[in-house]
Amino acid sequence: MNIVVCVKQVPDTEAQIKVKGDGSGIEEGGIKWVMNPYDEYGVEEALRLKEKFGGEVTVVCVGPARTMETIRTALAMGADKGIQIDDPALYNADAYATATALAAAVKSAPYDIIFCGQRAIDDDSGQVGSILAELLGIPSVTFATKLEIDGQKVKAVRPIEGAQLVIETSLPCVITATKGLNEPRYASLPGIMKAKKKPVDMKTAAALGVAAESKSKVAKFTPPPARPPGKIICADDTPEGKAAELAKLLREEAKVI
Amino acid sequence: MAKGVWIVAEQRDGALRKVSFELASTARKLADQLGEEVGAVLCGAGIEALAAELGKYGVDKVFVADSPALEPYTTDAHATAVAKAVKENDPSILLVGASAQGKDLSAALVGKLATGMATDCTDVKIADGKLLAVRPMYAGKCFGEVVVTGTPQMASLRPNVFTIVESAKAAAIVKFDAGLGEPKTKVLEVQKEAAGKIDVAEANVIVSGGRGVKGPEGFGILEELAAVLGAAVGASRAAVDAGWRAQIDQVGQTGKVVSPNLYIACGISGAIQHLAGMSSSKYIVAVNKDAEAPIFARADYGVVDDLFKVVPAFTGEVKKLLA
Structure with a gap:
């Protein structure tokens, strides 16, 4: 089975995000970069499929030079090879342009199943996997929390508001992974050593023959709206007194209950 | 030139979901600023009667695809249907709910329509005749003001954020053939959570x-x-x-x-x-x-x-x- 996993490098969840003074982006200094957490579920699922059915796992990543670290992380977990699409034309690409580049990279090799994270936790756009499937003309199942493959048949569970859907489709397809799909493994020390020798193919947008044309852009970044300072409820010093005061404030001042 | 502010109305089990009214009310506001009409695409089976309800919230025209193949929701059937209506009518703005279904549908539509989208917006407005969408990024650690250069300009709206406003319109119904081929995905089972559980x-x-x-x-x-x-x-x-x-x-x-x-x-x-x-x-x-x-x-x-x-x-x- 030929398995492709699209991964993105994002700031760690604990990172403070500071907007640049001119609103053109975020300050990248001091940020710890990690693999997008949802992509980790994709890598893990890919490795489990490989362990079950044999085959090869290829990780594809769009981004600047620093993203090599994320590709090596996936290789250390057990993926076989990588493709890094590093092109300044794609650094601020939107979901459509990113998916176009990924589609071009994926098309050059045989694939049976493609994993993406359900969204990247930086831009939170949650579109790339679905666009990729459309560009390749194959079905997609997003937000998968469970996956079973039997021959060409794919069965996935996807939560919606108030229900779980059991969805059937067939290979080849795109699956976007979310929390619950599996527990991603840590890279082992031998894995990390081996990863250094695994092949990573370097590509540019031009080499892939894509125009890297974004269809949307963030015109301005702003810090979140400031919240007015809150009140610490003292009333009297008993939990009961505080609870009564809180209920009163929510009823009369905030008018939310 | 592309014209009209459109929404994708979301229904489940034959009832419109609240986010549909939020979308309709928001689209009405934007359309009034542009001097354009509000269109809604409604897909499902036996759902034509829901169209009038959308009129109550300012929808001028409801494009209805009614087919057993559109119930329950699947990505490929619904995205195919909506994309067809959009391509035939060329709206300038397309709003979708950022619900579980809407997130899935809207992302597939971006691919089918080769456009751009601002996801999970908390505010949308018109600036210089174009859509300006405000959305949290990094889970709200910062915000982005997004412009979409593709057509239609797509935005998904976060449920529960946009105000519902009634403004009665007659809501003309336009039926269209969804043009569905062989389904690529199907729903085998819907496992419902305990009744009354709120997401x-x-x-x-x-x-x-x-x-x-x-x-x-x-x-x-x-x-x-x-x-x-x-x-x-x-x-x-x-x-x-x-x-x-x-x-x-x-x-x-x-x-x-x-x-x-x-x-x-x-x-x-x-x-x-x-x-x-x-x-x-x-x-x-x-x-x-x-x-x-x-x-x-x-x-x-x-x-x-x-x-x-x-x-x-x-x-x-x-x-x-x-x-």
């Missing part, structure tokens, strides 16, 4: 618990409060990773990003990744023993005390108020 992404009020709740049984008092308030019960990553609560209830950067009217954080210290996911709530209440917990910096009302004493007492007070 955190759609709740007006959320009662959330973290490490301070100490275990799964500790959530009992949160459930009781939630029942009285008609609230959903959320959880921090710590509580979910400990296995105390289901993943679908997780609020934060690696869970759901929420904007309820009232968010009551119990025993949640306020890790930055959690704060990011709930900071756009209208009112935030924090109950925590530790006066130094970062959650208090975000809270409108803070109670420094033992949640196991405060929460049941608060539930009692709310019961009295609502009686």
